Amino acid sequence: MNHIKVEEKAVEMKNITKVFGNFTANEDINLTVHKGEVHALLGENGAGKTTLMNILYGLYQPTIGEIMINGKTVIMADPNIAIQNGIGMVHQHFMLVEPFTVTENIILGKETTTSFGKLDIEEAVSHVQELSEKYGLYVDPYAKIQDITVGMQQRVEILKALYRGAEILILDEPTAVLTPQEIQDLIDIIRNLTKQGKCIIIITHKLKEIKQIADYCTIIRRGKQIDTVDVSVTTEEELANKMVGREVNFIVGKEERTKGEVVLEIDNLVIKDNRGINAVDGLSLKVHAGEILGIAGIDGNGQRELIEGIIGLRKIESGKICMIQKDITGRTPKEILESKISTIPEDRQKRGLVLDFSVEENMILENYYKEPFSRKGILNKNKINYFAKELIQKFDIRPEDETLKARALSGGNQQKVIIARELTNDPELLIAAQPTRGLDVGAIEYVHKSLVEQRDKNKAVLLISLELDEVMNVADRIAVIYEGKIVGIVEAKETNENALGLMMAGGGSGNEK
Amino acid sequence: MKNKKNSIKEMLGSGNFMITLVSIFLGILVGAIVLKIAGYSPLESYGVMLKGIFGKPKYILYTIIYATPLIMTGLSVAFAFKTGLFNIGAEGQFIIGALVATLVGYFVKLPMGIHVVVVFVAAITAAGLWGGIAGYLKAKFGVHEVIATIMLNWIALYLNNYVIMLEGFKRPNSEASYKIWDTATIGILEKWKYTAHGRVWLKVHPILQSIFKTPVNLGIICAIILAFVVWFILNRTTLGYELRSVGSNKYAAEYGGINVKKSMIVSMSIAGALAGAAGALQVMGVSKQVSILAAMEGYGFDGIAVALIGSNGAFGCVFSGLLFGALKYGGPKIQSAMGAPSEVVSIVMGTIVFFIAMPKFIRLLVSLVKRKEVK
Numbered sequence: 001m002n003h004i005k006v007e008e009k010a011v012e013m014k015n016i017t018k019v020f021g022n023f024t025a026n027e028d029i030n031l032t033v034h035k036g037e038v039h040a041l042l043g044e045n046g047a048g049k050t051t052l053m054n055i056l057y058g059l060y061q062p063t064i065g066e067i068m069i070n071g072k073t074v075i076m077a078d079p080n081i082a083i084q085n086g087i088g089m090v091h092q093h094f095m096l097v098e099p100f101t102v103t104e105n106i107i108l109g110k111e112t113t114t115s116f117g118k119l120d121i122e123e124a125v126s127h128v129q130e131l132s133e134k135y136g137l138y139v140d141p142y143a144k145i146q147d148i149t150v151g152m153q154q155r156v157e158i159l160k161a162l163y164r165g166a167e168i169l170i171l172d173e174p175t176a177v178l179t180p181q182e183i184q185d186l187i188d189i190i191r192n193l194t195k196q197g198k199c200i201i202i203i204t205h206k207l208k209e210i211k212q213i214a215d216y217c218t219i220i221r222r223g224k225q226i227d228t229v230d231v232s233v234t235t236e237e238e239l240a241n242k243m244v245g246r247e248v249n250f251i252v253g254k255e256e257r258t259k260g261e262v263v264l265e266i267d268n269l270v271i272k273d274n275r276g277i278n279a280v281d282g283l284s285l286k287v288h289a290g291e292i293l294g295i296a297g298i299d300g301n302g303q304r305e306l307i308e309g310i311i312g313l314r315k316i317e318s319g320k321i322c323m324i325q326k327d328i329t330g331r332t333p334k335e336i337l338e339s340k341i342s343t344i345p346e347d348r349q350k351r352g353l354v355l356d357f358s359v360e361e362n363m364i365l366e367n368y369y370k371e372p373f374s375r376k377g378i379l380n381k382n383k384i385n386y387f388a389k390e391l392i393q394k395f396d397i398r399p400e401d402e403t404l405k406a407r408a409l410s411g412g413n414q415q416k417v418i419i420a421r422e423l424t425n426d427p428e429l430l431i432a433a434q435p436t437r438g439l440d441v442g443a444i445e446y447v448h449k450s451l452v453e454q455r456d457k458n459k460a461v462l463l464i465s466l467e468l469d470e471v472m473n474v475a476d477r478i479a480v481i482y483e484g485k486i487v488g489i490v491e492a493k494e495t496n497e498n499a500l501g502l503m504m505a506g507g508g509s510g511n512e513k
Numbered sequence: 514m515k516n517k518k519n520s521i522k523e524m525l526g527s528g529n530f531m532i533t534l535v536s537i538f539l540g541i542l543v544g545a546i547v548l549k550i551a552g553y554s555p556l557e558s559y560g561v562m563l564k565g566i567f568g569k570p571k572y573i574l575y576t577i578i579y580a581t582p583l584i585m586t587g588l589s590v591a592f593a594f595k596t597g598l599f600n601i602g603a604e605g606q607f608i609i610g611a612l613v614a615t616l617v618g619y620f621v622k623l624p625m626g627i628h629v630v631v632v633f634v635a636a637i638t639a640a641g642l643w644g645g646i647a648g649y650l651k652a653k654f655g656v657h658e659v660i661a662t663i664m665l666n667w668i669a670l671y672l673n674n675y676v677i678m679l680e681g682f683k684r685p686n687s688e689a690s691y692k693i694w695d696t697a698t699i700g701i702l703e704k705w706k707y708t709a710h711g712r713v714w715l716k717v718h719p720i721l722q723s724i725f726k727t728p729v730n731l732g733i734i735c736a737i738i739l740a741f742v743v744w745f746i747l748n749r750t751t752l753g754y755e756l757r758s759v760g761s762n763k764y765a766a767e768y769g770g771i772n773v774k775k776s777m778i779v780s781m782s783i784a785g786a787l788a789g790a791a792g793a794l795q796v797m798g799v800s801k802q803v804s805i806l807a808a809m810e811g812y813g814f815d816g817i818a819v820a821l822i823g824s825n826g827a828f829g830c831v832f833s834g835l836l837f838g839a840l841k842y843g844g845p846k847i848q849s850a851m852g853a854p855s856e857v858v859s860i861v862m863g864t865i866v867f868f869i870a871m872p873k874f875i876r877l878l879v880s881l882v883k884r885k886e887v888k
Contacts, residue, residue: 311768313767313768332770332772333767333768333769333770334770334771334772337769337770343768345768350762350764350765351764351765351768352765352768353762353765354758354761354762354765354766355761355762356761356762357757357758357761361754361758364754365758365765365766365768365769366769366770368751368754368755369751374750374751377750377751377752378749378750378751379748379749379750379751379753379754381749
């Protein structure tokens with residue numbers, strides 16, 4: 001016998017197949033995770049990553065296959081059994097009670113009580129504090145969920161799982177909603193957890209993060225396991241190619257262009273947020289034809305209020321917005337749409353689509369009252385149907401069924417429906433707010449290409465994104481927003497991440513405007 | 514391309530329709546159990562009920578007459594629901610429709626034909642405005658429509674009672690108003706059937722005689738036309754598109770340039786007009802008057818159940834309205850014939866609604882049955 005240390009297997013999923021009706025979501029997948037390891041699950045939207053993890057967590061039963069936890073076969077009939085076996089899952093959308101405090105949320109369902117069933121909050125708080133110190137998950141145990149940031153809420157979710165004794169943590173797209181700093185904190189937390197022997201399965205499609213934290217990576221494409229690789233000896237390009245099944249172009253191809261006339265001009269704009277505080281606070285900005293102007297900034301610096309203000313969804317306190325020398329300040333959303341501004345909204349499911357409407361109905365959301373889609377108030381179903389079919393072809397929306405509800409589409413295809421609709425409006429100004437959030441590499445490439453095409457048609461594009469890489473890759477000029485003001489505008493090719501990062505944190509340089 | 518035959522099969526097999534059918538079956542089953550416990554033969558009771566509904570042409574007509582207002586209040590609730598609003602106020606809108614129909618039917622004198630139209634339009638306009646109040650309160654001040662419409666129901670009830678008590682409108686020595694003029698009624702051959710000639714003619718035609726013993730009227734035709742109008746507005750017009758999009762996702766609707774507040778008001782007004790139509794047609798076709806109400810009559814509340822059973826579809830409401838009408842008319846007959854409690858009907862209706870409200874349970878039940886079949 002040699003003395004190579006055999007790592008203990010924490011999770012083994014063997015030959016997992018899951019069939020829904022005619023659709024095979026997972027096909028013969030094998031996954032092994034050892035103690036103290038970070039294992040990434042990589043795949044495009046709808047590839048079957050979340051299904052696989054829902055099987056591990058007992059939310060679905062596999063059609064075929066076996067799950068072993070610490071070497072013993074376990075039938076995961078429901079999440080309670082999974083929890084008993086030390087599995088914890090942090091979903092992409094948090095499941096917290098907003099008006100409850102951090103501690104109340106963590107102990108929910110597993111409350112410590114004194115005699116007569118009285119809640120023993122003090123005991124719970126000290127337990128929570130003990131856990132948070134052990135793993136570097138600092139939270140205020142008395143703060144209410146509705147008052148803390150998304151990053152903090154995620155910590156609460158992780159603590160909730162640890163409080164229930166989780167040894168195996170599943171994180172579903174944990175970085176999708178976090179700011180760069182919060183992502184860094186999360187990475188530190190993950191390192192602390194693995195140091196203590198916990199193992200972590202992370203569902204993601206962000207390659208950079210996989211390189212940063214994961215030990216191994218299993219790639220799933222259309223329900224099939226493509227490969228499991230040692231992350232330290234692989235490259236981002238290789239991972240991407242395996243995920244998409246073809247060569248992926250990371251660099252956005254675009255030619256030099258000189259910018260044209262001013263299309264959108266914002267002057268000294270002030271907009272309040274929901275709390276009544278000036279979220280946009282004296283902001284001025286010009287967007288020209290034939291350019292992509294990127295707005296970089298940390299979440300919560302007025303980006304959302306700015307977009308909603310421009311397109312008429314939020315009241316403007318003072319200042320002026322001009323579209324091709326026409327004042328559109330305080331106009332209705334309809335009038336603003338008609339002044340040739342189109343928007344890819346930040347939250348496609350909330351703002352961009354009526355999920356219970358069919359794809360064809362969603363395609364006419366802004367133009368339903370115009371010919372040929374309707375005449376004298378009567379809808380022309382044939383024309384709408386023909387129009388939708390044409391766009392589905394042109395924008396390669398899948399599945400090719402215009403009668404399907406938008407809810408049934410994957411995130412990437414939902415985004416394509418919105419892009420198809422917005423670009424068909426032939427806007428002079430396209431506002432793209434977080435247009436690639438939650439999308440996989442293939443879809444991101446597509447969205448970026450669409451933005452560049454718009455620019456090349458000599459239209460103006462305003463890109464607002466929290467992903468610094470995206471802004472730097474796609475935009476021609478970058479404006480940095482900080483506390484509701486533009487603190488600097490720089491040429492994209494003359495700047496770097498550090499300079500922008502400094503400005504985003506309020507340490508302004510660059511040409512003040 | 515989807516096969517049309519397949520899609521129909523899909524609709525029947527997996528969708529709401531299946532849930533509705535199973536729920537109706539379960540409702541009848543629970544009713545049977547209750548009857549059995551109370552010591553009556555369920556088979557005999559349901560037999561009496563069926564005979565009481567379909568036994569004579571007259572019975573069928575009564576069922577339809579009972580169903581007519583329920584179909585329309587059902588449409589009212591379903592319309593609001595499709596546009597994201599919960600109209601608890603069909604009851605009050607019904608009262609307003611009936612009251613205004615009686616006022617215009619009695620105080621205004623117009624020739625035959627025109628009078629009917631004027632009465633109907635006045636009634637639905639008033640009820641539409643009444644419904645619109647709730648929509649306005651929601652759009653302007655954020656008052657939830659459930660609260661507003663419940664309040665408006667009581668205001669309508671007491672307004673009705675107050676107006677009837679006014680000098681010149683209340684029929685002396687009664688608890689009701691004067692009757693509307695004949696020119697404002699929609700009964701079929703109502704005068705003729707009491708003339709000497711009519712009586713003689715009907716005597717030789719016993720089936721028709723049986724039919725004309727009922728207050729047979731044009732109400733059901735109006736109800737079916739309105740069902741079609743509701744379907745058309747919702748699915749084929751830009752107005753319906755706006756209202757539905759506000760109902761499903763008001764944020765997306767707002768982003769798409771649709772005026773969300775206006776849509777709420779319009780939607781509640783149309784819902785109010787539909788319930789008002791029910792009230793108006795009830796007066797014009799059956800009661801000819803309005804009476805002082807000690808309590809709510811329940812047409813509007815039954816409309817909520819009708820809409821639920823009809824899965825909020827326009828034509829679904831026609832069928833569930835007929836089902837309700839049948840149970841309401843045929844049900845009490847078991848009391849006179851067998852002494853069985855007619856409250857069973859309420860239990861059956863309540864149970865149907867109860868099961869429809871838990872679709873997951875029904876799906877489980879259906880899948881269990883299917884699994885057994887496979888074995």
